[in-house]
Amino acid sequence: xxxxxxxxxxxxxxxxxxxxxxxxxxxxxxxxxxxxxxxxxxxxxxxxxxxxxxxxxxxxxxxxxxxxxxxxxxxxxxxxxxxxxxxxxxxxxxxxxxxxxxxxxxxxxxxxxxxxxxxxxxxxxxxxxxxxxxxxxxxxxxxxxxxxxxxxxxxxxxxxxxxxxxxxxxxxxxxxxxxxxxxxxxxxxxxxxxxxxxxxxxxxxxxxxxxxxxxxxxxxxxxxxxxxxxxxxxxxxxxxxxxxxxxxxxxxxxxxxxxxxxxxxxxxxxxxxxxxxxxxxxxxxxxxxxxxxxxxxxxxxxxxxxxxxxxxxxxxxxxxxxxxxxxxxxxxxxxxxxxxxxxxxxxxxxxxxxxxxxxxxxxxxxxxxxxxxxxxxxxxxxxxxxxxxxxxxxxxxxxxxxxxxxxxxxxxxxxxxxxxxxxxxxxxxxxxxxxxxxxxxxxxxx
RNA sequence: CGGAGUAUGGCGCAGUCUGGUAGCGCACCUGGUUUGGGACCAGGGGGUCCAAGGUUCGAAUCCUUGUGCUCCGACCA
Numbered sequence: 001x002x003x004x005x006x007x008x009x010x011x012x013x014x015x016x017x018x019x020x021x022x023x024x025x026x027x028x029x030x031x032x033x034x035x036x037x038x039x040x041x042x043x044x045x046x047x048x049x050x051x052x053x054x055x056x057x058x059x060x061x062x063x064x065x066x067x068x069x070x071x072x073x074x075x076x077x078x079x080x081x082x083x084x085x086x087x088x089x090x091x092x093x094x095x096x097x098x099x100x101x102x103x104x105x106x107x108x109x110x111x112x113x114x115x116x117x118x119x120x121x122x123x124x125x126x127x128x129x130x131x132x133x134x135x136x137x138x139x140x141x142x143x144x145x146x147x148x149x150x151x152x153x154x155x156x157x158x159x160x161x162x163x164x165x166x167x168x169x170x171x172x173x174x175x176x177x178x179x180x181x182x183x184x185x186x187x188x189x190x191x192x193x194x195x196x197x198x199x200x201x202x203x204x205x206x207x208x209x210x211x212x213x214x215x216x217x218x219x220x221x222x223x224x225x226x227x228x229x230x231x232x233x234x235x236x237x238x239x240x241x242x243x244x245x246x247x248x249x250x251x252x253x254x255x256x257x258x259x260x261x262x263x264x265x266x267x268x269x270x271x272x273x274x275x276x277x278x279x280x281x282x283x284x285x286x287x288x289x290x291x292x293x294x295x296x297x298x299x300x301x302x303x304x305x306x307x308x309x310x311x312x313x314x315x316x317x318x319x320x321x322x323x324x325x326x327x328x329x330x331x332x333x334x335x336x337x338x339x340x341x342x343x344x345x346x347x348x349x350x351x352x353x354x355x356x357x358x359x360x361x362x363x364x365x366x367x368x369x370x371x372x373x374x375x376x377x378x379x380x381x382x383x384x385x386x387x388x389x390x391x392x393x394x395x396x397x398x399x400x401x402x403x404x405x406x407x408x409x410x411x412x413x414x415x416x417x418x419x420x421x422x423x424x425x426x427x428x429x430x431x432x433x434x435x436x437x438x439x440x441x442x443x444x445x446x
Numbered sequence: 447c448g449g450a451g452u453a454u455g456g457c458g459c460a461g462u463c464u465g466g467u468a469g470c471g472c473a474c475c476u477g478g479u480u481u482g483g484g485a486c487c488a489g490g491g492g493g494u495c496c497a498a499g500g501u502u503c504g505a506a507u508c509c510u511u512g513u514g515c516u517c518c519g520a521c522c523a
Contacts, residue, residue, distance in 0.1 A: 017456090018473075019458050019472070021457070023516060043514080150520095156523095157523085165523095224522085290523075291523060323523055327523095392484065393484090397482085397483045397484080413482085415482085
């Protein structure tokens, strides 16, 4: 996947809004609308405009890379599924009205997939015959649909959403839990790479089912549920050391599950107080950005996903499933990274690293300086957005803060007379007047 | 799915009570003056007032029935 490394704002569809749309309640929703990243098409259903889509793909790519590292293989399954498989697993009725049911021209019952356990179990059943076909881990990143009663918070709780869902197939429970651990660790690393401090919490399994399950939660004021955890979670860095996914991951998992962490439903106040010293007790709100399950033979049995073991017996495979809400993550990242002026993107997911602001379009010196930097940054492989629109300086500054690129370079006649431009760090707000060369150096190195 | 709102130009809103054919701010277009943190002056374009039906000489406004969207709650990645 390669994203266009450089764009001119005059040629980029980024309809920003000065005022807050009435429909948006929380920061991430407001900012995504205001920054021209998304537009609502129907309740809980959004179009992704160029910049929003760009961020979505960046997040998707981070997820993909870590899945690949963990040994999962990417596939792509359809959005529309047949009802038959869901009848076999018994979930056609269980899922209730959340599942969008569709009838085709031949009156066949179809559905827009809310998840893919049935489909992939059937794929595995079809292609696997022996214990030698295990272990196997596959994932796909695809649009899902859940007909939420009450969609809200923009992409945080949409009806149509983009999700990574992965599935593991193992011969034994022991091996299955190893796969579970692999995903557990890869999840920690994935979120950390997006600038999120994530906390795994033992979870309720819901309609997916199973015994072993963790939710991955980030703390945010606008989180949907109350969570409780040990403060030390907030200083753990999953990427501090390299990881060998083929090795024993249990120690890492143990480290991350030994401290108290629970969502509202699983919370035990007595245990919380017993295990966590008073000064270390964190009670906050959390956003769920991922959920993993080990559920054994819940689907392999009814759907007949069996392999022959060494003794020649037919045994159902042990399965797990692993979800990351990719589109939701954008909302979560913005909730964690914004201020009163707009978004503050972590560099790894920023749509562009640098924004060049031409304060006087039409002034030869400004135009030349901007064009020169625009070209040089592209050549250096730095993703850059050039605001070459013929509008007021104030509007450009405001837009640039709103869309939250990590670095801004403002070029105006005043400083340019002395050969200088202003470089601003969006996160710290720190500004410095430096030469063009120094500016390029500054934004390229970091 | 229970409760509560709301629907008027791209966005934010007034007008509805008390019926007379639509207005304000921002944004947009043209010209001019400006030009380093959402400028100023002048001119201008853009609206089936959510929909259908009804009452009336006349409906954004009153009545009826729908629909969309939002918020609170229960539920969910």
